[in-house]
Amino acid sequence: MTSVAHQKLQNGSRAAVIFKDLVSRPSGAIGLSLVIFHVGLALISPFVVPFDYKLQNSALMLSQPDAIHWLGSDHLGRDVFSRTLMGGREALLVTGVATPLAVIWGGFVGILFGLVGGRVDEVLMRIVDAFLSLPWILKMLVLIVTFGTGIEVLIPTLAFFYGIPVIRIARAATHDVIARDFVWAAKARGHGRVSIIWRELLPNVLDTLMVEGAMRWSWMLLAFSSLSFLGFGVSPPTPDWGLMISDARGFMSFAPWGVIGPVIALSSLIIGINLTADALAKALGIDRAQKAPM
Amino acid sequence: MSKQPFISVKDLSVGYNSRSGETIEVLRNVSLDINRGESIGLVGESGSGKSTLALAAMGYFKRGLRALSGSAHFDEIDVLALDRDELQKIRGGRLALIPQNSGQSLTPTMRIGQQINEALRLHSKVGASQFQSRVIELLAQVRLPDPTALITRYPHELSGGQQQRVAIAMALAGEPDALLLDEPTTGLDVTTQAHILELLRELAQERNMAMLYVSHDLGAISRVCDRVVVMYAGEIVLTGTARQVLLAPRHPYAHGLLKSIPRLNQTSLPLALDGRPPMPGEAINGCAFADRCALVDEKCRTTPPDLHPIPSGENVRCFKSDMIADMPALNRKTGQRNSARSDVDSAALGLESLAISYEKKDWLSSLLTPGAKPQPATVDAINIRIQRGETLGLVGESGSGKSTILKAIAGLISPKEGVLTLHDNIILTPRVEDRPAPTLRQIQLIFQNPDDSLNPRHTVAQILAQPLRLYYSLSGSALHDASVDLLERVRLGAHYLDRLPSQLSGGEKQRVAIARAFAAEPEIVLCDEVTSALDVSVQAAVLDLLDDLKTQQGTTYIFVSHDLAVVKAISDRVAVLYQGRLCEIGPADAVYEAPFHPYTDVLLGAVLEPDPDIAPNLSADDVVELSPPAQGCCFQRRCPRKLGEICDKETPPVRELANGHIICCHVPASDL
Numbered sequence: 001m002t003s004v005a006h007q008k009l010q011n012g013s014r015a016a017v018i019f020k021d022l023v024s025r026p027s028g029a030i031g032l033s034l035v036i037f038h039v040g041l042a043l044i045s046p047f048v049v050p051f052d053y054k055l056q057n058s059a060l061m062l063s064q065p066d067a068i069h070w071l072g073s074d075h076l077g078r079d080v081f082s083r084t085l086m087g088g089r090e091a092l093l094v095t096g097v098a099t100p101l102a103v104i105w106g107g108f109v110g111i112l113f114g115l116v117g118g119r120v121d122e123v124l125m126r127i128v129d130a131f132l133s134l135p136w137i138l139k140m141l142v143l144i145v146t147f148g149t150g151i152e153v154l155i156p157t158l159a160f161f162y163g164i165p166v167i168r169i170a171r172a173a174t175h176d177v178i179a180r181d182f183v184w185a186a187k188a189r190g191h192g193r194v195s196i197i198w199r200e201l202l203p204n205v206l207d208t209l210m211v212e213g214a215m216r217w218s219w220m221l222l223a224f225s226s227l228s229f230l231g232f233g234v235s236p237p238t239p240d241w242g243l244m245i246s247d248a249r250g251f252m253s254f255a256p257w258g259v260i261g262p263v264i265a266l267s268s269l270i271i272g273i274n275l276t277a278d279a280l281a282k283a284l285g286i287d288r289a290q291k292a293p294m
Numbered sequence: 295m296s297k298q299p300f301i302s303v304k305d306l307s308v309g310y311n312s313r314s315g316e317t318i319e320v321l322r323n324v325s326l327d328i329n330r331g332e333s334i335g336l337v338g339e340s341g342s343g344k345s346t347l348a349l350a351a352m353g354y355f356k357r358g359l360r361a362l363s364g365s366a367h368f369d370e371i372d373v374l375a376l377d378r379d380e381l382q383k384i385r386g387g388r389l390a391l392i393p394q395n396s397g398q399s400l401t402p403t404m405r406i407g408q409q410i411n412e413a414l415r416l417h418s419k420v421g422a423s424q425f426q427s428r429v430i431e432l433l434a435q436v437r438l439p440d441p442t443a444l445i446t447r448y449p450h451e452l453s454g455g456q457q458q459r460v461a462i463a464m465a466l467a468g469e470p471d472a473l474l475l476d477e478p479t480t481g482l483d484v485t486t487q488a489h490i491l492e493l494l495r496e497l498a499q500e501r502n503m504a505m506l507y508v509s510h511d512l513g514a515i516s517r518v519c520d521r522v523v524v525m526y527a528g529e530i531v532l533t534g535t536a537r538q539v540l541l542a543p544r545h546p547y548a549h550g551l552l553k554s555i556p557r558l559n560q561t562s563l564p565l566a567l568d569g570r571p572p573m574p575g576e577a578i579n580g581c582a583f584a585d586r587c588a589l590v591d592e593k594c595r596t597t598p599p600d601l602h603p604i605p606s607g608e609n610v611r612c613f614k615s616d617m618i619a620d621m622p623a624l625n626r627k628t629g630q631r632n633s634a635r636s637d638v639d640s641a642a643l644g645l646e647s648l649a650i651s652y653e654k655k656d657w658l659s660s661l662l663t664p665g666a667k668p669q670p671a672t673v674d675a676i677n678i679r680i681q682r683g684e685t686l687g688l689v690g691e692s693g694s695g696k697s698t699i700l701k702a703i704a705g706l707i708s709p710k711e712g713v714l715t716l717h718d719n720i721i722l723t724p725r726v727e728d729r730p731a732p733t734l735r736q737i738q739l740i741f742q743n744p745d746d747s748l749n750p751r752h753t754v755a756q757i758l759a760q761p762l763r764l765y766y767s768l769s770g771s772a773l774h775d776a777s778v779d780l781l782e783r784v785r786l787g788a789h790y791l792d793r794l795p796s797q798l799s800g801g802e803k804q805r806v807a808i809a810r811a812f813a814a815e816p817e818i819v820l821c822d823e824v825t826s827a828l829d830v831s832v833q834a835a836v837l838d839l840l841d842d843l844k845t846q847q848g849t850t851y852i853f854v855s856h857d858l859a860v861v862k863a864i865s866d867r868v869a870v871l872y873q874g875r876l877c878e879i880g881p882a883d884a885v886y887e888a889p890f891h892p893y894t895d896v897l898l899g900a901v902l903e904p905d906p907d908i909a910p911n912l913s914a915d916d917v918v919e920l921s922p923p924a925q926g927c928c929f930q931r932r933c934p935r936k937l938g939e940i941c942d943k944e945t946p947p948v949r950e951l952a953n954g955h956i957i958c959c960h961v962p963a964s965d966l
């Protein structure tokens with residue numbers, strides 16, 4: 001088996017090999033296509049939508065899907081199809097910025113805790129645990145209610161709360177790596193602390209952080225949509241899936257088309273991200289299921 | 295009884311599908327028969343397919359592998375045709391497997407009695423009411439002391455050897471007719487290993503079992519097996535009785551393999567077997583061993599040899615089996631070790647009353663248990679002066695403090711007491727962070743397992759650049775040239791620079807680790823079990839390389855190993871440690887000959903030679919002690935030569951016999 005891996009590795013850089021492995025897996029190929037589709041759509045949707053997303057038409061209130069309005073219209077007579085196409089823009093923007101921020105700050109703190117070790121680390125981690133045990137929605141609502149809604153509040157809030165679980169992961173990965181002989185070897189040679197972190201530790205923790213980041217992204221999307229659903233996310237009339245579901249929920253019994261579009265869009269994006277994260281973990285070789293003992 | 299052998303594998307090929315869709319064979323047309331009461335040893339280098347064959351014989355294939363052709367029968371049952379449930383009935387019951395580290399596979403939270411009960415419930419017909427008595431019987435059968443008390447113990451309360459015995463008892467619970475052993479003693483101490491092998495031998499005879507013993511350790515094979523099967527690159531290349539194969543091998547590979555094993559009665563380095571075996575899937579036109587064989591000719595490269603019987607009784611896959619006995623030296627070098635440059639009497643390193651303790655002074659526990667006596671130090675009273683250009687071997691079982699001493703010298707652990715001096719005049723600060731750069735450069739460390747000591751994300755170039763940048767601030771083409779030079783010195787080429795450790799074989803990885811240590815142009819190199827993770831043939835090559843580098847650079851080595859034969863092959867002086875205390879030190883020849891310290895005697899007695907005529911001499915129990923005794927001699931609890939109270943109470947005297955040979959023992963030297 002190893003020889004095949006060798007030959008594969010020799011045909012390009014590690015990133016290229018991992019990418020090839022990723023797309024060769026069905027879950028990776030499907031997941032990545034879904035994610036690329038959604039991101040692409042978010043970029044071009046303002047130019048391709050058939051109708052203005054905020055154009056109200058009282059004659060068309062809750063009208064059924066037809067040849068002109070493919071997904072019907074909502075309670076204000078707006079075109080659901082156009083709104084669905086554009087409904088992911090805000091969510092992708094906010095989570096797309098907040099996820100890297102979460103991984104960076106969570107990863108940084110986690111690595112720091114892992115390096116410090118001992119009692120200090122134990123005490124700080126119990127604080128992290130306590131924090132994680134609180135329902136996330138409560139914590140987030142407190143901040144949003146205090147500072148108001150809007151991107152400038154949502155991004156740091158989501159980044160902050162979603163960085164906390166990353167601390168755990170980064171710390172555990174750091175603990176694994178610092179016990180290994182190559183770190184001891186660097187220490188014995190007399191390398192400085194910064195050099196050891198940068199050269200020896202980080203490249204080995206990065207894989208785990210990447211997968212964790214992808215997982216956090218999908219959770220964060222769900223959280224963002226939930227906030228919108230509750231009325232704390234995107235403010236109307238900007239289209240957003242969570243908000244659309246919330247608005248159309250009351251009419252679901254006689255006008256279900258208002259919910260179906262955004263639900264499919266949101267779930268396909270989240271499934272896509274999850275599949276990609278899963279395949280990425282396998283491509284990087286950090287998938288636990290594969291490491292099961294004989 | 296049946297006509298067919300008890301375990302019968304016929305023309306079995308095993309392979310997997312590569313990503314590109316080809317079928318890659320890892321076993322090619324292998325046949326193996328084992329009768330009841332017979333024990334077969336399966337040997338070969340890692341990757342030769344020996345474990346795959348053993349597992350296939352019980353119908354088990356690792357993920358992705360499958361049988362391509364051939365058959366495997368167990369007591370006339372076709373195991374390849376059975377489904378999962380039917381196989382499960384046989385495995386663990388009539389056919390038991392004891393894998394490597396099986397002692398560690400015991401469930402830590404279950405008592406020993408419960409674990410064996412479970413095996414009885416699943417795999418035997420014993421009624422629940424008889425479990426208790428049967429468990430005691432089984433524990434007695436594997437020669438564990440006081441079985442009744444043992445039932446209520448947890449695995450962590452047992453030593454490694456005892457855990458392994460419990461695992462064997464569990465395998466015996468189903469009254470197996472056949473036992474498959476996959477490296478069952480690898481990772482155990484020499485004395486423990488010797489005891490376990492004796493037990494297996496006796497059990498196989500008592501119970502008339504068929505036994506298949508997979509190992510790379512020919513010494514272990516020679517103790518338990520009647521017949522030996524040698525595998526190379528997925529094929530069987532030689533089968534014969536243990537005596538035939540081990541004493542007069544009729545295949546050049548087996549011949550080379552045996553020559554590469556260091557032995558106690560040799561003073562020189564073992565001969566290395568050059569090259570590496572072909573990878574699975576690599577095209578082989580003729581004999582798979584042709585590239586490494588000294589007898590190779592045109593026919594070997596074009597025609598694959600068959601496994602055929604020869605007049606003396608063995609089966610050989612070689613055209614020239616009659617030429618092996620008077621074969622030219624297979625190897626590049628004569629294997630003569632370069633001796634130390636003893637002309638200059640200057641110390642490279644001095645250890646003065648070194649003591650190391652892992653115990654931390656904890657205010658909480660000292661508050662809770664006031665007046666508690668501190669534990670005796672892990673390493674204590676070590677006085678060794680190492681000459682320039684000398685190789686000092688440190689031997690002892692696990693827990694003897696060998697690696698701890700190396701870590702203290704490298705500055706990774708601070709000693710509790712004592713002084714470390716470099717060149718008699720520089721005092722080494724305990725912590726590596728406080729040492730000045732020139733001192734750091736002079737002491738380099740090589741680790742046991744290169745998989746762990748090389749950063750998996752760094753290419754060979756990046757690995758070598760670390761010390762070159764740090765100590766010599768090299769960059770650009772100077773860095774490149776220095777790296778290539780280093781690779782050439784460890785007999786690798788410039789084309790290795792861009793590879794990652796995962797693209798190298800075990801031996802190549804260890805060479806890169808050695809190159810990294812020598813990048814610093816060190817004066818002292820600390821070698822921590824550097825060959826124990828390697829195959830024997832690779833081990834010989836690495837020892838040879840270390841010896842060559844020493845000749846070129848005049849390096850001083852401190853060589854830690856649990857393998858007494860390896861230490862003898864490479865060392866000028868040898869120190870024997872037990873529980874972190876020095877038992878004996880002296881020139882290698884003197885230490886390996888009488889008079890011995892009793893512990894040295896026990897260790898040497900347990901060494902297994904790949905020779906069925908040399909039986910180990912087991913004089914002490916294989917008990918593992920967790921901490922050294924508070925007073926008296928460190929070896930008092932296991933010593934077969936114990937005098938009495940004096941050994942318990944008084945620290946043994948340091949007696950210098952002759953020529954720097956020191957033995958620390960109360961027994962007069964003339965009696966040792």
